[in-house]
Amino acid sequence: MxxxxxxxxxxxxxxxxxxxxxxxxxxxxxxQYFVTVTDFHKMPASEQEQSLRVKGNLVPASVEETGNNLEMFFLLEEGGEQLRVRFDKERPDTFVDGSEVVVEGKLTDKGYFAANTLMAKCPSKYESSDDYDVNAYDPTTHEIRGGTN
Amino acid sequence: MADIGHLILILALVSSGYSVLISLLGARLQRESYLQSGQHALYATAVLVTLSSLLLWQQILGNDFHNEYVASYSNRAMPAFYVFASFWGGQKGSLLFWGWLLTIFAALAVYLNREKSRELMPYVTAVLMAGSAFFLLLVIFVAPPFEKLWQMADGHVIRALAQPINSIPFAPPDGKGLNPLLQHPAMVIHPPILYLGFVGFSVPFAFAIAALITRQLGSQWLNLIRRWALVPWFFLGMGMLLGGKWAYMELGWGGYWAWDPVENAALMPWFVGTAFIHSIMIQEKKNMLRVWNMVLVMLTYILCIFGTFITRSGVVSSVHSFAKSEIAPWFVVYLVLIIAGSAILLFKRLPDLKTDNHFDSVVSRESAFLLNNLAFLGALFAVFWGTIFPMVTEMVRGVKVTVAEPFFNTVTIPIGLFLLFLTGVGPLVAWRKTSNRLLKKIFLKPILASFVGLAILMLFGIRHFYALVSFTLSIFVTATIVQEFHRGARARMRTNAENYALALYNLLLKNKRRYGGYIVHFGIVVMFVGFTGKAFDAEKEAHLKIGESTELRGYRMEYLDFNVHEDDNKVVWQATMDVYKDGEKVKTIYPNRHYYKVPEQPTTEVVLRSTLQEDLYVVLAQPNEDKSAVFKIYINPLVNLVWLSGLVVTLGTFVTLLPDPEPGSPGKSKARPKPRLSEVEATA
Structure with missing residues (x-):
């Protein structure tokens, strides 16, 4: 038994x-470490070159397309620091100026961050802002920008 | 004064709180009138929350942009279909929707069981109403969907429940609208269906708690909740499938599952819920695993709340977690309360849950079930750990450490295949112990079929290890299911003089649980075959000028034309392509991108050339000024089987849920189902 x-x-x-x-x-x-752009710049070089996830906001108008298929470079910004990123796959629809972007990849010896994957969240489309400023209401786009006061 | 909808919610909170107290008091004092009152208060709560929800809908459909929620998630330009769905487009509405479904479920569960289990009902009522009260607290104090917009004397617009002094009501001429990415038919029904799953598991949980408190720990409560567990299990699964379909069609990256925390949030309770609906059968038959089943049902409910928490609080950074809000601490408190409460109660009742039965052999039905449970919990552990790890490391070490997507695949693929194997073996082996002779008799043909299948697959040049395993196991499981149906039908033909088709039909209807279960299992096989198609996918990026073409695995796509047109809502950039398969033209496709004006947002409109064998999936990734364009092309073999499997699972679940004839009803002599081969052996 x-x-x-x-x-x-x-x-x-x-x-x-x-x-x-x-x-x-x-x-x-x-x-893999998940860091902000500021954290990234504080990391020792050895850690920057391992596979990482980095989060920051897309700097408006910073996207340069190289014309080589989908390849592009752009800047991520967070806490006053910036990071130059290369990405050559299809970008998500939510990747627009000001989006919160998370990239996965590693720093290359050419000084930019080579991303394999890119996730993006719209700046304010999903969230409703806390305050409304009637002066910020744009009658042509019907957009109400959230105030900060 | 605040909106009437808000006031009704406050009444509902009072009513649910009263229901909890009076039910508990009534149970303690044995006062029937108190118990009645508790149940009536539960119905009243359901009516009140329904009323409040209808009011929110009225404001949404009536474009009442004075309501901040309506102004944020709806607008005039959206089709009515999506206006309707903006109820659950944002956090506040979602929480109200959750609470509404919960009170409806509660009212149904209590109404339908009020006579069957009078002793359990007061506690069932109290638990369900306590859960409702939690969501009502959220929509009253933390995320009220009836907040209004007010313009202050200095021109600023703020939101508040009641009119602030020196302010006038404010309503923007139009709302912000639902994010265009969410404007997809699957997205209209995906949240409600998923929520039905999340919410529905409250009922089995409430019965479990009631059974523990009253020490009514036999199989009665299990019999009562079998259907109440199956229904949310089904909705949770379908909700995930629809979410996958949405991602596939709308996000344009060629896949349907990315191990995103929000996806994992629904998968985790599904894992445990699946383990639960299997292991209750051991308790019914063998009176074993009584503690274990309690743990499973509690864990399922806890994970449902945890899943809602992850989805709505944004604690794990994810593309989905659109709501970083103040609700997080409330959820933490509620989670701690239910975890601690469940654990303490379970611990106190451990002596009552003891049983004398135990496992006799590894090769037995009960072992197969337990292995199934182990595998599901292993998968849960992996997914849970992978999902919360960033949170944990951030709290402990101050750095967020994540695990990449490959982790989830590395772990869950072997576990999934092991479960697929059990799907074939479990239902056929005997209780207690299965002799070698019998094993051979049951599994000989399915094993032969698998080997023949494997040889054919190898002959066709398939060498991918996991794919071979998955296909072979799929053949094995299908063969066992076919064998069961065939054997059962043949037996009926002999004893009841029925033809084969009628015999199959009666077999199914006379043993709904068993054969409905087989159909669900077959649906799971179809799903696995669909998943396995991923091993053979192909993708390509092509930069084409008009007139150029590109090829991928037997397809040739010729880029013919590019044009731009515009309507009130959006600008559409559209390419025209002819698709040739093996030299023959099969379809003209129009991959396009929409640029929505409000809110400003591009959306990728995927086009498909869909067959059962594979999808050709084309995305207009980047249109250029010179009318050249970059296309992303994917071939997704067998992906349609994943969607199709949902239909098979639906059919099977439907069969198992059909009511059984009342025992002793006239004309229905209890037809003895054909015993399983294994059962014949066991009694022989």
Missing amino acids: SSKKTKVAISFGIVAVLLAWLVVSGFNENM
């Missing part, structure tokens, strides 16, 4: 250990 029980327990134990191993090993291989 008890040997049966042990057999069952051991079998389940093995499965559980396998599962745990799968999770832990997968985890260690895929960790």
Whole structure:
């Protein structure tokens, strides 16, 4: 009786250990720091060159298209610091001036950050602003810009 | 004075609070009249929240832009379909919607079970009303959907519930409108369906708590909630599928799942809920795993609340988390309360949950179920850890550390395949122990079929390891299901003199739970085959001038024309392309981009050439001044099976939910279902 029980327990134990191993090993291989542009500039060079996630806002009018398919360079800004990013895939629809952008990739020796993936969130489209300024209401676009007061 | 809708919500909060108190008091004092009063207050709460929701809808549909929520998420230019959906376009409306669905579920659950389980009902009422009260608190104090816009003497416009002194009501001529990205049919029904899932698990949770408090821990409460667990399980799954469809059609990156925290938020309770609807069967049959089942149902509910929290609070940075708001601390408090409350109650009742039954063999139905549970919890652990890790590291070390997408795939693919394997084995092995002779009898044909299938796949040159495993297991599971149907039908033909089709039909209707379950399993197989198509996808980027063409895997796309046109809402940039497959023209497609004027936002309009075998998915990525354009082209094999599997799962779930004939009803002698092969053996 008890040997049966042990057999069952051991079998389940093995499965559980396998599962745990799968999770832990997968985890260690895929960790990356998630930093803001300011944090990024504070990091030592060795860390900047590993795979990272960096968050900042797209500097308006900073996108330069190179004409080489979808390749483009742009600036991310946060806390007064900027980062030049290269990206050559299709950009998401939410990637517009002022968007909050998260890029994944690493710093290259040419001084720019080469991004493999890019996620973007519209500046204020999903969120409603706290205050309205009637003077900021634009009758042509029907846009109400949120005030800061 | 505040809006009448807001005042009604306050009344609803009072009524739900009263319902909690009077129900608990009534149960303690054994006063029937108190219990009645508690239930009536629950119905009243549902009516009040419904009323309030209808009022919000009225303001939305009536373009009442004096209401700040309406001004933020609706506008005049949107089609009525989307105006209707802006109810849940933002955080405040979503929370009200959540609360509304919850009170409706609560009223239904209490009304339908009021006679069946009188002892449980006071506690069921109290738990459901406490949950409702939480959401009512949120929409009253933290995220009120009935706030109005007021213009102050100095010209500033502020929002407030009641009119501030020296202000006049303000209503912009038009609202900001729902984000164009959300203006997609799947997005109109995706949130309500997902919410039905999130909200619905409150009912099994309430019954579990009631069973623990009253010590009615037999299988009665499980029988009562089987359907109440299946329905939200179904909606949660369908909600995710629709979300995937939306992402596929609207986001234009060629895929449907990205392990985004918001997606994971719905997946986690689904994992545990799936484990739960399986493992309750062990308790019903063997009276085992009673503590475990309690843990599962509690965890499912907790993860539903946690999922809502992640979706709506923005604590995990994600493209979705559009609402960084003050609701986060409220959710944390509520989560801590339900986790601590559940744990303490469970701990106190541990002695009552003890059982004498235990596992006899690894090769048995109950083991298969337990392995299924282990695998689901393993997947949950991985996804949970991957999702909250950034939060945890930020709190502990002050740096956010994330895990990249490959982590989720590395972990969940093997677990998923193991579960697929169990889908074939679990339902067929016997309870307690299965002899080798019987194993051979049950699995010989399915295993043979799998090997033949594997050989054919290899012959066609497929070498992708996971794909081979997945396809082979799919064949295996399908074969076991077909074998079960066939065997059952043949037995009916012999005993009832029915033809094959009628026998199959009766087999299904006389054993809805078992054969409906097989249909759901088959739906899961179809889904896995669809997922596996991902292993064979292809993509390409092409910069084309008019008249040029590009090729990808047997397709040739010829870029013919480019034009721009404009309407009130948007500017449309549109390319015209002819698609040739193996030299023959199959379709003319118009990949385009919309530039919405309000709010200013481009949207990619994906075009497809869709067959069951594969989708050709074309995106106009970047139109240029000289009419040249960059196209992104994807080939997504088998992706339509993923959507199709939803229909199969729907059918199967529907069958399992059909009511059973009342025992002893006239003319329905309880037809004995054909025993499973394994059961014959076990009794022999």
